[in-house]
Amino acid sequence: MGNEIERVLLKTDTLAAVILPAMGGKIASLQKNGIELFQQPLRPYALRTLTIGFEESDASGFDECLPSVAACRIETASGAAEIPDHGEFWRLIHTAESLSPATVRLTAIGSALPIRFERNIHLDGDTVRIDYSVTNTGEHAIPYVWSAHPLFAVDPGDVLTLPPSVKQVTVEGSARNRLGTNGTVHPWPSTTLTDGAAAALNIAKDASEEIGDKLFAEAPVEGWCLLERKTANLRIRIDFDPAKLPFLGLWLCYGGWPDGQAEKQNCIAIEPCTALGDSLELAIKNGHSRTLIPGQVDSWGMTITTSVVS
Structure with missing residues (x-):
């Protein structure tokens, strides 16, 4: 990871999180009983610039996309x-203030x-x-x-479970057009x-299948999603308020990205979000963007809870 990059370690009896303030405040690692839960770096950690693409970085862990996911140009007053790509804040040096051994x-x-x-990241027992x-x-x-x-991080056969209210998903992009075009x-x-082949979108595949699908759904009214790590005997639950985060992005990547690199992602991203789609420019046109007047503060939260499956 390099001695030049500051690390903040948060711990409980069962969880350990490593945060890198100089790299967008990313959560680089989250371990449950020593088992790593996040995709690990495709490239060595290095400070980000304001112009690199996400595929030129480590492309790992838990970053934040703000004020857009897709690169775009917008007009303001x-x-x-x-x-830039994946927004600006994953690139910025963050100020870190340790509030306790389990909070930053x-x-x-x-x-x-x-x-x-601003983010307050707090570990409490088995929950972030x-x-x-x-x-x-x-x-x-x-x-x-x-x-x-x-x-x-996922292995073949791991299962993504969404609540019963989620009955359909919309394609943002799909490697080799396997799910069709945008929309x-x-x-x-x-x-x-x-x-013409049948597909179970909720089952993780082998990296050899070169799958890379970005999907969106309306956020489940139940406010949760589950990822079952079968080989690790772990269950990961995401909870959030669908009234504040009305959409859900899903990145299903099994060896399908980045293009032209030997090292590929093998992961599922579960992404509570504010818009149906990656582009702020399009969100403005479609009425899905948020607006902040001068001095206004918006706030929301989410949790990641881990449990052992016997």
Whole structure:
């Protein structure tokens, strides 16, 4: 990881989290009883610039996407703003304030848009609680979208369970067009691929299948998602308030990304989010973006709870 990169370690009896304030405040590692839960680096850790693509970084752990996921250009009262790939804040050095052996506060201020981003990350027993806030520090109203981006490591046969209210998903992108083009709707969890083959979208596959699907759904009214790590005998539960985070992104990647690199992701990202789609520019057009007037604060939270399955 390199001695030059500051590490913050949070611990309970069963959980250990490593946070890198200088690298967007990313949660680089989350271990349950010594078992790593997150995708580990595809490339060595290095400080991020404001121009690199996500695939040029370590592409691992739990980053934050704000004020957009996709790179885009938007118009504001202060002029045009260029939002880079996966947003700006995963690239920024964050200030870290340790509040206890199990709690850290992370803050950063953006330059693309005048947003102050704050997170309190707290470990309590088997649960990670993250409380978020965004503040408009500028003189004009600004738009934003936010998405969590936790990349959970998986093995073939692991199961992603969404509540009964989730009956369909919409394609944002799909490697080799296996699920069709942007906007294609599929039933969840079982569907038919563009080649006519049946597919269980909720079952993790082998990396040799080169799958890379980004999907969206309306957030389950039940407010939870489950990932069952069969080989690790672990269950990971995500809880969030669908009234504040009305959409859910899913990144199902089994060797299908990044293109042109030997090291590939093998993960499932469960991403509570504020918009149906990755682009702030399109969210503004579709009425899914959030707006902060000067001085306004928006806040929300989510939890990750781990348990051993006997």
